[in-house]
Amino acid sequence: MHGFTLHNYFRSSTSFRVRVALNFKGIEYAYQSYHLRKGEQRSSAMLDLSPQGLVPVLELPDGRTLTQSMAIIEWIDETCPGPPLLPSDVYGRARVRSLAQMVACEIHPINNLRVLKELETSFGADSATVATWFRKWVDTTFVPLEKRLEAEELTGLFCHGDTPTMADICLSAQVINNKRFSVDMTQYPTIARIHERCMDLEAFNNAKPELQPDAE
Numbered sequence: 293m294h295g296f297t298l299h300n301y302f303r304s305s306t307s308f309r310v311r312v313a314l315n316f317k318g319i320e321y322a323y324q325s326y327h328l329r330k331g332e333q334r335s336s337a338m339l340d341l342s343p344q345g346l347v348p349v350l351e352l353p354d355g356r357t358l359t360q361s362m363a364i365i366e367w368i369d370e371t372c373p374g375p376p377l378l379p380s381d382v383y384g385r386a387r388v389r390s391l392a393q394m395v396a397c398e399i400h401p402i403n404n405l406r407v408l409k410e411l412e413t414s415f416g417a418d419s420a421t422v423a424t425w426f427r428k429w430v431d432t433t434f435v436p437l438e439k440r441l442e443a444e445e446l447t448g449l450f451c452h453g454d455t456p457t458m459a460d461i462c463l464s465a466q467v468i469n470n471k472r473f474s475v476d477m478t479q480y481p482t483i484a485r486i487h488e489r490c491m492d493l494e495a496f497n498n499a500k501p502e503l504q505p506d507a508e
């Protein structure tokens with residue numbers, strides 16, 4: 293029996309999500325890195341773990357594996373003691389998932405590395421065009437996300453009340469990613485405020501890309 297192993301990459305925002313959840317529950321894990329720009333996510337070692345060839349993959353102490361960051365976070369939340377990452381009431385859970393999915397379903401998939409690379413290789417986009425694409429899809433969802441967080445009564449110090457949830461994990465992962473593409477965060481004061489609050493917490497701070505063993 294060994295411990296948890298997280299197959300991931302320092303700069304991957306979906307990996308950041310899982311690192312935060314593991315830190316939040318105080319779970320120690322071995323860190324296995326796959327250099328995405330070098331294509332290591334498509335190595336046979338990774339494809340054996342996950343035929344999708346995407347990080348993160350969480351290897352459990354009993355040898356089973358889990359893919360898809362949102363499913364992994366919910367598994368961690370349901371099986372590991374510690375502060376909950378989803379509210380106890382049904383409506384609250386639906387609201388948190390709704391906020392989290394605005395990032396996870398509407399922004400991340402179309403701004404993923406393989407999509408940005410495809411813009412370059414198949415459509416001749418230069419780096420400025422790729423950055424414009426990235427910002428367009430962030431703004432398309434951050435405008436309504438800001439509006440919701442600003443207007444909805446259930447927003448507190450964090451996205452939902454005064455303790456962090458899966459929604460804050462997704463929000464912070466995206467804000468960190470935005471920095472590489474110069475997204476203007478002054479348009480999103482509520483999102484920026486919540487992100488700052490998250491980064492004051494050890495679980496979030498210790499998951500930061502620059503603090504990971506494979507950081508460049």
Ligand SMILES: N[C@@H](CCC(=O)N[C@@H](CS)C(=O)NCC(=O)O)C(=O)O
Nearest residue numbers: 304305306346347360361362405406
């Ligand atoms: N929906 C998946 C997305 C996983 C994913 O796309 N991971 C990215 C890194 S953030 C990746 O492995 N990209 C490699 C590539 O695009 O080739 C999840 O939430 O885990």
